[in-house]
Amino acid sequence: MTELAEIFDELDLAHYLDRFLEQGFDTCDTILDITEADFDVLGVKLGHRRKLQRKIATTRGMSHNQALALPKRRSNVLDNKLLGESKGVTASRSSDKDRSSSIQPSRKRKYTKHPKPDPNAPAQPRSAYVIFSNKVREDLKGESLSFTEIAKLVGEKWQNLTPGERKPYEQQGFAAKETFRDELAGYKMTKCFNTYAEYLQEFHAKQLHTQESNRESPKKTYKAPKLQNIPSAISIKTAKFSSTSSLSHEAPSDVQVQGSSLGLKPEPRFSGEPVKQTALPSAVTPSTQDKETTDRSSTTLIGYYDTVIGANPQTLAWRDCARSTDIPVQNPRPWKGQRVTYCKVKLFRIHGAERKLSNDVAHMKKSMDKLERQLAVGMKDFEKRKRTGSVSKSINPSSPWNSSMRSNTHTPSPILQLSLRIHQPPLYPSAILAILLHAFTAQQLLNLPTRNTILLCLAIGSAAGARRWAGSVSLVVGWTDARADRPAKMKRWR
DNA sequence: ACTTGGTCTGTAACGTGGTG
């Protein structure tokens, strides 16, 4: 008699044994992970469930009410993998809903790293429904329906299709399946297939290793990675713009917008902050700009891209992938005197990156709103100081920003003064300034009206972020570290 | 499998302060 049979016999549930074996519950391990939904399928009576539940609890050393394994969340691939489940056996949606009331609320979403898909493999065939769904979605594109509304509509439409209407989709689906089968057979003979198989094996082995090491030592000591030598992206761009830009770590200079080559109006000169380096784009082909400014709703800024964003040899794929979209400005900005408002620049290589950038733009807007609020508060203080002719009490004397302000003999512009006062690292004042100036310049170069000023959203954040961007986007040329009191650190950045 | 766009996690790559 097997161990399982013994247990069932002991619990006086032997009459269920065949049913369990039939459904593949043929070992004690599988029984340990059984769920209420499984019991439903197996037709186990409630009282009998309790008996089994108690037995499971005893085996697992748990309390009775924890005895049954919770159904796996659909998303938790890692859990499924750990339990040896395959992707296809996750519970149905309806049972998801059923159990929603009984399972623990909102467990933290667990992310798992997936292997990169094989780029050479033939694409999975689309099913009849997917083909139909794509068509309907295409038809509904103009209408502003939510994702779920569309899905419901598609489902409904699919259900209402007559067999005759459904047939062409099914035929397409079948044809796609056939094609895929042939292509796959051919692909399996190629070297690429073997290479990818090796990669997969390596990937899974690595994952397994990670899981095991995590289990052994959940609190692994962190070893700081050695500083990577960024391939002097900054210096490359520096050379690119050096003819008209003042770029020097050694020679601090004030920031000044330059646009003389285009006959632009001289911009206000900001002073008062010990900005160490700033480069501004200086050469844009006027013909391109003119063309671009004619259609501003969704513009590919080729000329802008080539000159302002820059064309790093490694990022040529970005060409033609810069797009601007207006962001309507609803609230009046605190810096009324300035012509800096909102627009976003998207740079994308792939769909995911575009989405990422659009998220970042949203994040930027949030940051800028915060900045504005801070500016608004600071503006009041600034005006007070002007009246009294003394430095505000609220200034923290230990702050390097404030010390630089105090030593400043120029009459500072309100924005600069305030950003200096308010902003602490890692949102460096000079970074904000550089970005605003870039935006300012971009607006002029593209001859955009006030509300279309380009807000370069890429380099704000931290010095580390800017360095990373420096590898691919040359607007980081304008990045500076205003912390004059840290020259030693600057060395590491070059 | 597919669709869109928002949300959020995992992680690399730093910065910073402390210590030897």
Added chain:
DNA sequence: CACCACGTTACAGACCAAGT
């Protein structure tokens, strides 16, 4: 100066929603 431990950030991309 190197190293460590910890904090922070940006980034990539996983996940989610509904439907078959």
